[in-house]
Amino acid sequence: MKTPIAILLALAAAPVAAAPAAAASAAAQSSVTIYGVADAGLVLERGGAGGNVQALSSGVASASRIGFKGKEDLGGGLSASFVLENGNNIDTGAAGQGGLLFGRQAYVALSSTTLGAISAGRQYSPYYKALRDIADPFVVGLAGNAMNMIATTGRVDNSVEYQTPRVNGFSADVLYGFGEVPGDTAKSRTIGASISYAAPESLPLNVVLTHHQRDNPLATARSRSTMLAARYRVGDVTTHASLSHNQDLLARASNDALIGATLAVGQGKWMASAIFHRDQSTLEQHARQLAIGYTYNLSRRTDLYTAYAHISNRNGAAFHVGNATDNGTGTGGFNLGVRHVF
Known part of the structure; x- marks a missing residue:
């Protein structure tokens, strides 16, 4: 049986060993890129039920990965593209996302300069992208990860997504995830959408309104955000x-x-945020997270990072300080590590 690494290497070498017809197709490709992130850091956790934790972890600031992406110009403003992205843990060498070969992303897309883009496969939800790109100063990484307290679905299997072109600063994003349960389209179904505004350069403002909902396997309950x-x-x-x-x-x-902020200082950047969770039930299981972090660029591709976050839980609330790949076990977390992007 081929290992995931062997399959990845075979994919990378495929254009060289391809048959003539496949080679001609590969030659027509406008671009094919191999990219990735290698991230490892020290993680200290305090306040967990099982005691304090000291660990060397992978993907603390950004999840470690290797990916393949390509784009072909089809003419007339139309292009085809794909992304195949594998998550991995460089502290142990194990595959991420439960061992899925391309568990981070796997999709194919058609894009038009005038009509927008449609994609199909395993891809990020509009809600997750809004949280990552707009709301969270920590970009859902490090100890300050907003997903420690603001729950959402990151990736949606069996999904089709349509993104409109940006017109006068406005654009929309709609995703539908098929439940694929015979006889009932509602079971395990996912629906997501967002509408966003990006102001001109003279007014660097980004605003997004997004919604996400998922039905359970019996279609008897639904989560909404x-x-x-x-x-x-x-x-x-x-x-x-x-x-x-x-x-x-x-x-x-x-x-x-x-609420949060980032401050660029020389080759570095400070990040800070505060998150307030208000439980609407009679249990009043409220919580608060305070976080601060710093990254220092050694080069365009490599940076050092450190961060600290603390969560105050009330009345039995059970939130933990995690990072980009780990949900965490304690209410206090400290990170120190290095990230290389290639």
Whole structure:
């Protein structure tokens, strides 16, 4: 049986060993790129039920990965593209995402300069992209990861996504994930959407309104999340904010607010955020996360990072400080590591 690494190497070498027809097709490809992230760091956790944890972890700031992406110009403003992205843990060499070969992303797309883009496969939800790109100063990584407290579905299997072109600063993103249950289209179904505005360069403002919902396997319950997020830059300072309303499959509702900022200083960048979770049930299981972090660029591709976050749980709330790949076990977390992007 071929190992995942052997399959990855075979894919990378395929254009060289391809048959003439396949070679001609590969030659027509406008671009094919192999890319990735190698990230490893020290993680210290405090306040967990099982005691303190000291670990060398992979993917603390950004999940370690290797990916393949390509794009072909079909003419007339139309192009085809694909992404195949494998997650891996460089501390152990094991595959990420439960051992899936391309568990991070796997999709094919058609794009038009005038009509937008449609893609199909395993891909990120609009809600997750809004949280990562607009709301969270930590870009859902390090100890300050907003997903420590603001739950969402990152990737959606069996999904089709349509993204409109940007017109006068506005664009929309709609995703439908097929439940693929015989006889019932609602079971395990996922629906996501967002509408966003990106201001001209003279006013560096980004705003997005997004919604995500998923039915359980029996279609008897549905989780829902709605978020308004904004990002605004003035000089070297970027401010972040979001408000969200969430309801899980047990109909437990919460309101979550995030405020944060990033400050560019020389070759480095400071990040800070505060997240407030307000439980809407009679249990009042509220929580708060405070986080601060710093990254220092050794080069265009390599940086050092450190971060600290602490969560205060009330009345039995059980949130943990995690990072880009680990959910965490404690209420306090410290990171120190290095990230290389290639």
